[in-house]
Amino acid sequence: MIGTLKSLWAVGLKLFAPTQTQGYPEVKPALAPRYRGRIILSRDPDGQERCVACNLCAVVCPVDCIEVVKAETVEGRWYPETFRINFARCIFCGLCEEACPTAAIQLTPDFELADYARSSLVYDKPDLLIAGKGKYPGYRYWDVAGKTAPPNTDPKDLAP
Amino acid sequence: MTVRLTIDGRQVEAQEGEDLLTACTNAGVEVPHFCWHRAMGSIGACRLCAVKVRRHEADPGTIEMACMIPVADGQHIDIADPEAAAFRGHVIEWLMRNHPHDCAVCEEGGDCRLQDMTIASGHHLRRAGPDKRIHRNQYLGPLITHEMNRCIACYRCTRFYRGVAGGRDLDVFGAHDRVYFGRAEDGVLESPFAGNLAEICPTGVFNDRGWSKVYARPWDMLETPSVCPHCAVGCNIGLSVRANRLRRVISRSHPAINADFLCDRGRYGPLFIEGPSALKAARHHGHAVPLRTALDQAQEAIAVSAALGGAIGIGSPRASLEANYALRRLVGPEHFFAGLDAAEVALHRRLAAHLANASIASLADIAAADAILVLGEDLTGTAPMAALAVRQASRAAERALAAEKHVPAFLDNAVRVAGEGRRAPLVLVTPVPDALDAIATHPLRRAPADIAGFGHAIAAALAGKRADPDASAAAAALAAASAPVIIAGAGLGDPAVLDAAAAIATALNPRARLALFPAEANSLGLALLGGEGLEAAADVPGRGAVVVLENDLHSRCDPATIARLFADRAVIALDCVETATTAIAHTVVPVASFADAAGTCINHEGRAQRTIAARPDSAPAAWRVLAAFGGGAEAGLDDLQVALARDCPQFAAIAAAAPAASYRTPSGRIARAPARFSGRTASDSAGGDAAPPRDPDSPFSWTMEGGALPAELFQGVRILAAAALPPPAQAPAIGGAGLILIPLHDPFSVSETDRASTILAARAPGPQLRLHPADAARLKLAEGAIVSVEGRTVPLVLDKHIPIGHAGLTTRRTTPRRLMPEGSK
Ligand code: SF4
C-alpha cells in the first residue's frame, strides 16, 4: 500500500517537471557540427573536388561500405571517377573522415536518411558531392603535398 | 664454410663470405633496408640497414651497415638496439626531408617500402616545413611513369637497368642532395626490361603506367598465380584483378626461372585480355549471337561432320595442353593437327627429342654458367628472360677476378671495379647484330644456312679435329669452362641448328647443359601431344567441320593452304582475341584466355606449369567447351587431366604441377583477396546478394576467406622422359628465286596476343622488312618504301648488316623460305 502510494507520488511529481519531449519532425533538434550523420564530399577553397581517390576511407571503413575508383585528369590530378557509400551498411563511426588526408569526406549532422528501399541508400558521387568546403574552410591538400616548386626556384634545378 | 652468429640473442648459422644483411634475411630476421637487393647485392647507399655489431659478447659494439660488412664467427648483431634504432630513425627523417607528402596520390602507396620503413621507424611527425627539393619529371615512354620527387637515391634503378639488364639510357645525374635518376632527355626507355623499374624502385618514382590507368590499391586486388604465355620460358607471374578487370601483372618468384624480374612482353602482354581486340561476343555467319547459340551451332556442325568424313581439329601452341587434348579427343588423333606448318612441327618434335636426351639448362643454370654458346638464336627477341640470364652469366669472369683480389662478392660496385670489365666467354653466332653483342667475347656473324655448319665445326674441334679459327676459339672457350651452357632454339626455323647444339653439348658431356627454346609458350606441349602440320590437314578428304583452337592460321602457313583447308567446310574458331582467322570463320566462340582458364603449359625445360583463372567472370575455358562438344562430362580440370594421363601417358606427371582443386590449407581454400580488401559491401543490399562464385578448377577462393598461397606447391614439374631421337630431319629445301628469310624477332611483339595488348603495342615498333642496300637497289626499292611480301605490306629499312641475298622480316613463321619483296603503292 505504502509502496503504491510512493510510486504514484513519484510519477505524479513528473507532471511538474520541465518537458523533454521534442516535437520532431516539426521541431528539428540542434546538433553539434561534429555530430556524425550523412556523409558528404566537400570542395577545395578554389572550388575543385577535394577527394583524390586515395582510397584510405575505403580501406579504413570497418564495414567496407565505401568504394572509390581512381581516375586522373590530363594534368595528372587524381579524382574519383565513381564514389559510392552504402548507407544501409554505414555505422557512422567517422573513421573515414579521420583517415582522409584531403578533408574531402566529412560527416554532417543530417541523420534523416530513412528510406523504404535499400537500394536508395546507396549514394553515388552526385549524391555526395557538395558545393562548399564543409568543416575545414581554408584547407587545401595540394598546398601541403610538397609537390609544387616554390616561386623562386631556378628552372635549371628541376631537370637533370 | 659456416660461421655462427647471434642475431638479437638467437643463435644462427651463416655462410662465410655473406654480408650480415643476407645472413639475417636467411635466418628470417628482417633488417630495414632500401638499397640492398638479393639479385643486386649491396652498395651501401641508403644507410638504413644500421645495426649494432659486437665482435664478442662483452664488446660494447659499433653501429655498422649490415649490408656492407661480412659475417664473422662469434659476432653479435643487435637489430633492435636503441642506438641503432635511433640511427635508422634519423636516416628516415633525412630521407623524408625532401620527400613529398603525397602518399595519397602515389600508386606505390600500400605496397611501398618507404612507407613501411617510415612507419616502422616511428617517424610520424615532421619537424621540417613543407618546402621541398623539386625535380621536373620526364616522359619515359608508354610503359613507365616518372615522379622524381619521391626518390631516396638508393640506386636500385640504375643498378638494375645498367648493371643487370645492360641498358645504357637510364643514368644518375647531379650531385649531393640533387641527384637525378632518369634519361639525359625525355624519351622512351630502350631496354625491354624497363618494366622492372616499377617493381624494384622502393618508392613511387617509377611505376607501371598501364596499372596507373586502371588503378586499384594493392590491397584491393585479387592475386592469382599464373604463368606468362608470351614465350617458351614460362616466367611465373601474378595477375592482379579488381572488379573483373586485369589491372596489373607482377613477377612471381620461381627459383629456377624468373627469381626477381620479368621482361616487358610478359609484364604488359597479358593485358591483351583487356584490349580492344579481345574476343568477347560469339558470332555465327558474321552476326553476333548469344554464346549458347554459337555453341549449339558448332556442336551441330561437328555432329553432322561424322557423315562427311569427320571433323578436323587444328591445335595451337598458344592454347593449354588440356585444350589441345580436348580437341584431339573430340576429333580423334588422326584428325588432330598441330596448327603449324609441317616444317615447324618437325622442328619442334626434334627439339623435344633433343631435350629429352639432354641435361637441360633452366634459366638459373644459364645465369650460373661460366661459358655460353648461343647458336643462331636472337634470345632478346625470342626468350627475353633467357637473355637476361645470359647477361648475369657473363659477369662470372668479373666475379672470379674480384674474388682473386679478395673483394667480397656481395659488394656489387667493388666487384665491378675489381673485375676490370672481364667477361665470361660468350660465343654468339647469329645472322645479324644482336642485343647481346656488347657482352659477347666472340660475337660472330654467319648466314642462317651456315650456322648449323659452324656448330658442327665446334663439335668437331671439341673432338680434336681441325676447324676454322673461330670455331676452334669457341671450342677452346667452352672446353675450358666447368659449367658451360649451349643455347639454341626455334628462332631460325632450322632443325640442323638444334642438332649442332645437341652435338656440342654431347661433346662437352657431362659438364654441359643444353637449353633449346621452342617458339611459343606451349610449343613443347603440343609437340609432345603430336599432330601433323597444316599441309596434311588440308589434304584430308571430306567436308567435315574444321575446329581452329586459339590460332591465327594466317601467321602459320601460306594463304593457299588455308584456302584448301577451309574449302567446303564449316569453320569453327575458338579464340580469346580477334584474328584474321576469326574474321573468316563461320562460327566464332569466345573462350577464356590463359588468364581466365586453368590449364597447363610446358616450358622450354619441359616443365609443366599451371595457369589458374584470375577473373571470376569470363568466357568458358576452351577445354570445357570442347569436352562438352564431345559429350565429355568432366566437372573440372583435375578430371580432364585424369583422362589426359590415360590417353597420353607422357603427360601423367602434369597433375603434380599444382595442387588439385580439392587441396585445402589449414584455413580452407587459398584466398585470392588480401585480408584488407575494401568496398565489399558498397553495393550490396543486406542479404539479397548471390553467393560468391566458386572456382571448380583450383583450390582458390574468390574472396579473402582462406589461407595464404603455399608458393612451393606452384613451381611446376618437369615431365620430359628420355626418348628415342628421331632420324635427323631433312634440311628444308629452300630452292627457287628470291631472298632467303632471316626471321626478325621483336622483344615487344611476336604473336597476335602481344599485338592485342594496347600498352605493349604502343611500345613495339611495327613489323618491318630489312634489306641490304645493294639488294634494295637491285629490287629498285628505297628506304621507307612500303613493300608487299607474302601478302603483307611492311615498311622497308635498309640495313647493311643483312647479308646480301637475304631479307630480314618480322615474322612469326620461321620456316626457312625465300621472299620476293615487291614495291607496293
Ligand atoms: S562512417 Fe564508418 S562505417 Fe560509415 S562509411 Fe565512414 S568509415 Fe565506413
Ligand code: SF4
Ligand atoms: S580518403 Fe579522402 S581523398 Fe581519399 S578517397 Fe577517401 S575521400 Fe577521397
Ligand code: SF4
Ligand atoms: S613513395 Fe611511398 S612514401 Fe612516398 S609518396 Fe609514394 S607511397 Fe608515400
Ligand code: SF4
Ligand atoms: S628512382 Fe627509385 S630506385 Fe632509383 S634511386 Fe630513386 S628511389 Fe632508388
Ligand code: FES
Ligand atoms: S641496405 Fe645497407 S645501406 Fe642500404
